[in-house]
Amino acid sequence: MMIRVNNMSMEMKRRSTGKKAxxxxxxxxxxxxxxxxxxxxxxxxxxxxxxxxxxxxxxxxxxxxxxxxxxxxxxxxxxxxxxxxxxxxxxxxxxxxxxxxxxxxxxxxxxxxxxxxxxxxxxxxxxxxxxxxxxxxxxxxxxxxxxxxxxxxxxxxxxxxxxxxxxxxxxxxxxxxxxxxxxxxxxxxxxxxxxxxxxxxxxxxxxxxxxxxxxxxxxxxxxxxxxxxxxxxxxxxxxxxxxxxxxKEPVVGTYRGYTIISSPPPSSGGTHIIETLNILENFDIGSYEVNSSQYLHLMSEAFKLSYEDRAKYMADTNFVDVPLKGLRSKEYARKLAEKIDLDQARNSSSYDPWTYEHDETTHYSIGDDExxxxxxxxxxxxxxxxxxxxxxxxxxxxxxxADFATRKYDVNSVDRRKKPLSTMSPTMIFKDGKPFAVLGSPGGARIINAVVQVISKLIDHNMDIQDAIASPRMHQNTSDILYYEDRMDAGEIEKLGNMGHELFKRLPYDKKMGGVHGIKYEDGEIVGGADPRRDGTSQGI
Structure with missing residues (x-):
C-alpha cells in the first residue's frame, strides 16, 4: 500500500516523473x-x-x-x-x-x-x-x-x-x-x-x-x-x-534485500548509514506508523549507537586505522540492537554537539534509463x-x-594533507542488481539521520519519494536531545517524553534537518523528489 503524507500541495510541486532521465x-x-x-x-x-x-x-x-x-x-x-x-x-x-x-x-x-x-x-x-x-x-x-x-x-x-x-x-x-x-x-x-x-x-x-x-x-x-x-x-x-x-571503492551494505552503496572515509556517512540500517533490520519498523512514538524512539536509539561509534572511531583512513568492516557487520549490529529498550530511552552522553553542527552543503542526484x-x-x-x-x-x-577537531591527538585532529571528517553521503540503492533510488543530503552530521529516514520510508513503508523526502524528520546524535520538526503529532511527542527523551522542537520545515534530493525508479518511470526545506526542484525527460 502506498503511504502518502497529507497537505502536500507545496511539496508536490517538487515532484517530477520522466521516462528517459x-x-x-x-x-x-x-x-x-x-x-x-x-x-x-x-x-x-x-x-x-x-x-x-x-x-x-x-x-x-x-x-x-x-x-x-x-x-x-x-x-x-x-x-x-x-x-x-x-x-x-x-x-x-x-x-x-x-x-x-x-x-x-x-x-x-x-x-x-x-x-x-x-x-x-x-x-x-x-x-x-x-x-x-x-x-x-x-x-x-x-x-x-x-x-x-x-x-x-x-x-x-x-x-x-x-x-x-x-x-x-x-x-x-x-x-x-x-x-x-x-x-x-x-x-x-x-x-x-x-x-x-x-x-x-x-x-x-x-x-x-x-x-x-x-x-x-x-x-x-x-x-x-x-x-x-x-x-x-x-x-x-x-x-x-x-x-x-x-x-575509491564505495562502502557497500544491504538492508532487507536492497544493496546500499555510499561514501567511504573521510566521510563517516556511508559507514554509519549502513550501521544504522543494520541495527534497524533487527526490528519490524515497517509495522510502526511513520513518526509515531514507537518509530521515533527506535530511530533515536539506533542513531545514538551509530553516532557514538562515529565519534570514537571515524577519521581519514590515510592517517587513522578505522574498523570499517566491523562497523558494517550485521553481527555487530545485532549486539548493538540488544542494547535498545523499546519502552525507555537510553542515556547516551552529557554534551550536546548540536551547536557545533552546520546545515550547509548541497546535494543532487541524476539517473537515466540506461x-x-x-x-x-x-x-x-x-x-x-x-x-x-x-x-x-x-x-x-x-x-x-573547521571540520577538524581542535584538540591535539584526536582521530580527527589537523595534519598536513589530511582530510577532515565529513558526513556527506552520496548514496545509491539497488534491488536485484537494478537501480532503485539515488539520494543524499546536506546538513552536517544530520546527513546520516536524513538519509537513513528517507531510505527506511522508501523501503519499509513503500512511500513515494517526494512524500518520503517531505515527511517530518527527527535528529538524534550522541546527545540525549531528540530534535523534531513541528509537524509531528503532539500526542506522539508527549509519549516520547514519557519514555525519557529530552525533546527540542524545530521549525516545521527546518533546513537544519537536511535537504534531500533524490530519484526513484518505479514501474518503468524515473520519479524525482526535491526537499521543501530548500529551494530545490526535480525535472524529468
Missing part, C-alpha cells in the same frame, strides 16, 4: 541545466558535472570552485560503482596549533571557520574534470558554457538566500571582494533581486579555454594563494599544485565558507579547516 538538485536553474545537457545527448555524468558548476553559481553559499565534495558513479558500462573523493585537504603548513584557543577550548574569533586560517586546498574543479574526462562524453567547454551564462545574467535571490546573507553579512563585509558580490556593495539584496558574478564568469571562461591547470598551477591559483596569504592563512602554491582526486547514475554531495562547508572571495576571481573560498 531525471535530475533533482537544490536550485531550479541547475536542474534545468542538467536536463539541457541530457537533451543534447550528454550522459548522466556530463549532466552531473554541468549541474555541479551551475549549483556553484546558483547556490554559491553552499558549494563552488572554492570547495570540494564526493561523487558516487555507476555508469552503464561499469560492473561496480566508483567513488570520487575530491574533498579539500589541509595545507602542508597546517597544524593543530595554528589557532588560538580560549580557556574553554574554543577557537578565538572563529579563526578555524571564518577567514584565511580556515581555508583548505579546494578540490571541486579537479573532481568535476576527473569525472568528465573518465566517465563523460562532452568537453569541459560544453558543460561550463551554461554556468558562464548563468553567472553573467544572474540568479534570482530567494528568501533562503536572504536569510543566509542576513546571518553571514557581518563576516562578508570584512572582505571587499565578497562585499561587492554578495552584499551588493552596501545596498544589500532582497528576495526577487538578481545576483550576478561577472568575475566568476570570467574565471570559468579561462578554465573553459585553458583547462584545469590554470586553476591549480596558473593565475587563478596565484590569486587564491595571494588572498589567503595576505590575510594570515597558510595555503601555498605548492598546496594547490599538489592537489589530486582519489578514486543505468547511468550519479549522486553528488559538495560544499564550501559553512554557508559562504570562509566568507572570503579570492581577489578578481569571484571564487568563494571554503572554511573546511
Amino acid at each position: 531525471m535530475v533533482s538538485s537544490g536550485k531550479e536553474q541547475a536542474t534545468a541545466i542538467g536536463i539541457g545537457i541530457l537533451e543534447k545527448g550528454g550522459n548522466a555524468i556530463d549532466a552531473a558535472v554541468a549541474v555541479g558548476f551551475a549549483i556553484g553559481v546558483a547556490e554559491p553559499a553552499t558549494s563552488g570552485l572554492g570547495g570540494g565534495g564526493f561523487m558516487t558513479i555507476k555508469s552503464a558500462d561499469l560492473d561496480d560503482a566508483v567513488f570520487l573523493d575530491f574533498r579539500e585537504f589541509a595545507p602542508e603548513n597546517a597544524t593543530p596549533d595554528m589557532w588560538n584557543l580560549d580557556e574553554k577550548g574554543k577557537v578565538v574569533n572563529k579563526e578555524n571557520a571564518i577567514g584565511a586560517k580556515s581555508v583548505s586546498v579546494p578540490g571541486e574543479l579537479a573532481g568535476m574534470v576527473y569525472a568528465l574526462e573518465k566517465y563523460g562524453t562532452m568537453t569541459l567547454e560544453e558543460v561550463l558554457e551554461p554556468s558562464i551564462k548563468l553567472a553573467e545574467e544572474g540568479v534570482l535571490v530567494t528568501d533562503m538566500t536572504v536569510g543566509m546573507l542576513e546571518t553571514y553579512s557581518k563576516y562578508l563585509k570584512d572582505c571587499p571582494e565578497a562585499k561587492k558580490i554578495y552584499l551588493n556593495g552596501d545596498k544589500g539584496f532582497k528576495a526577487g533581486d538578481v545576483l550576478k558574478n561577472q568575475d566568476l564568469a570570467n574565471t570559468m571562461k579561462k578554465i573553459s579555454k585553458e583547462g584545469m591547470d590554470i586553476f591549480y598551477k596558473g593565475e587563478i591559483a596565484e590569486a587564491i594563494v595571494d588572498t589567503v596569504e595576505k590575510n594570515g592563512g597558510v595555503l601555498t602554491r605548492k598546496d594547490m599544485n599538489d592537489y589530486y582526486v582519489e578514486l 543505468g547511468n547514475l550519479v549522486s553528488v554531495t559538495k560544499t564550501v562547508n559553512h554557508f559562504f565558507g570562509a566568507c572570503m572571495v579570492a581577489e578578481g576571481t569571484g571564487i568563494l573560498l571554503n572554511d573546511t579547516m
